[in-house]
Amino acid sequence: MTVMEKLSQAIPLANPWINNWRNEGKNVLGYFCTYIPEEIIYAADILPVRVRARTCSAGDTPMGDAYMTPTACSFTRCCLELANQNQYDFLDGIVSCNSCDQIRRLYDNIRFKAPFPYHYIIGVPGCVSDTTHEWFKHEISKFKESLEKNFKVSISDEKLKKAIRVYNKSRELLKEIYNLRKHDNPPITGTEMLNIISAGMSMPRDQFNYLLSQQLQELKEKEGISDYRARIMIVGSMLDDPEYLKVIEDLGGLVVVDSQCLGTRYFWDLIDENKNPMDAIGERYLSKIACPRMAGKYPERVDFMMKLIKEFNVDGVIFQRIKFCILWWAEIFMLRNKLKDEGIPFLELEREYVLSGAGAMKTRVEAFMEILEANK
């Protein structure tokens, strides 16, 4: 079995890695957003697993439609649907935050209609300042206390420091792999990369790091991909479906970098290992490359996108926006003006959480590829 095949075992909702963890009598918590500090959960010897809902059938979300409403994004409708079908039974609880209005209300609807033994929500400030930093530290301290109380564990500074080291190691390894994608012939596709990142969010992190190191070594020795038509950057929110990227890559667009929740915005920034661990966690999570929910951070998000476009020699940007997502529609409205100014071609695609309408998507991506080729 190749390393990639081993990692792929961690992609299904309930997977062998989670089963083994649970068989040791240990707890698993589902979480919803890149603003949830996994290190605190991991330091409690609880496995943090990013909640996904890819087994949900497109358009078959009666519970989600009724309670989240039909004009909520399909990710939140799918999550409520699966929670109601007990498909998250491997979780001992969920941790959410006020990422966006829909995730905030998903948390409420789950609590009332499909509850777990443990629920917690972290209030993440909507802007970044010294004052909000202090508040966020207070928020995550309350979260730590809640875990200690409910799971009868003690989360010492030593455990937190160890968790930070483990998670930073992942970030460093992922960044090394991303650096290989800067080459003219990158050794890995975007589809494979998304699989790796998804796996990391669904398995014990030290074991992920072990496999990631092996994967990195393999990639360093691998002959790169040369038969692509254009180098693509993907920008958008929660996309965990590799098939979506595969549609693009099958048409010759090699995804070389991204600014996504399951991508750079998840792992790009490290936690300072020399500071008090709770302070360092708070600082990293509030100051990391922001999501559009974070007011005042638009210029930084633009700079980040432009920096990656340059470093990864991107030919064109594909914005993927999940239908009914408030934040990303407005964000893309601003970003595309920037790309126009810079002369960088882009394509905007609206999608549902579960891939549907691949035919129409193929037509648009193919046309985009032709434009990019003509530009060369």
Next chain:
Amino acid sequence: MEEEFYQKYKKLGRGSWGKEFLLIKGMYNGMLNLMKSQDQFIEPMETILKIFLSIGKARKEGRSIIMHPFNYGPELFHTMNLQPLMQELFSVGLAPFHMNEPYLDFSNNVGYGDNPTLCNASRPLIGAFLQGAAPVPDLLFFLSTPCNSLSINYQVFESLTGVPTYNMDIPYWACEQDSEFYDETIMDYIITQSKEFIEWLEKETNQKFNIEKFQQTMLRLNEARGYIMEFNELLKTIPCPAPSMTGFWNWFFMTNIGGTADAVEVTKYTRDKTAEMVKEGIGAVEDEKIRIGWPYTHVFFEGPNLFNWLEETYNAVTIMDILGYYQVRPQNITNLEECYESLAKGTLEYSMIGSCRGPVEYYIDYCLDYVRDYKLDCIIFPMQYACKHAYAMARITSEIVREETGIPALIFGCDPYDSREVPSEAIRGKISEFIEQVVL
């Protein structure tokens, strides 16, 4: 309205506006024409006209205009002699005259959202700005709550205009000690941010914050809050002594002129008129049969027509909408720190902020109190399709209200700002069916 009054304000309206204020001029004239056929509630309506006039006047006088959202009181702005401009004037104020629709269409055409995604309370501003029809304020201020549409719209406006912008974070947790969501540090958090906001205003406007004036403003604010609390109590009377729109105007005044003498005067007027009705045992709706709860915003494109129709067709009074449900009580403000606390409390409990900024329990408790305190017969949720945070609370809330009080609820989707989405007739049809088949 007397002809002399009409002519006076017609004259005042002439030449008070620069090109960039033409939309506000349109609202002013629309309101004046509406008033022409009215012989009651003239004093509050006059205050509304004065608010519109003050915006154009501020620009002429060189006073800074600060744009702010519908859920934040303007006390600090009045303290600092800044002119508040509520952003939602461009949706709420234009909708009854259908004047917002071209700007919504323009927003669609330039790719700035669509109705089920981005709230049309915000989008007209962008459409109007891009067509050169919206004034550019000198400063922008917004809150992180109650919704993403509001928050991101300010970010878009900021990026388009480059206007200096300040954002205040409003946390999820409760400030009441008896709440299961209580956080003991929340008041300090808001007070600290309020003081930082004042420092920012000082820097941006190059003036010193006048403590004495602030305290006077907070005293006046307290007085107006007191009148509104008395008004809210009077609404518990059966029959309801005030017409359906009255509470809404209390919110409007607090959001535009809160902390001023005019706000004290107008809220006192409303309280007094309502008290007189109670004293005389007169209901605002003849032979009141149904008391409706409306825990969301008005259907703004209807103006007062939808409530008038309910009153005339079903003898149904709508007690207050979610904005009119202004529940910020007067605070103890004997010293400066208590003034800041009062400011913070008002920020956390403002209409729609108090019920929507945190867990669904805040909204459920609001609805349960509303039903019980005002002896409601039913609840109508006219949910804006794009209002993700509120729409996704309606079903749970209606179920709990039904379980605990036996009161039925109607939930329907619409766009309160655009009659082309779900037209008047369709809305009335849904309400009629509900009232005739469930409530009566």
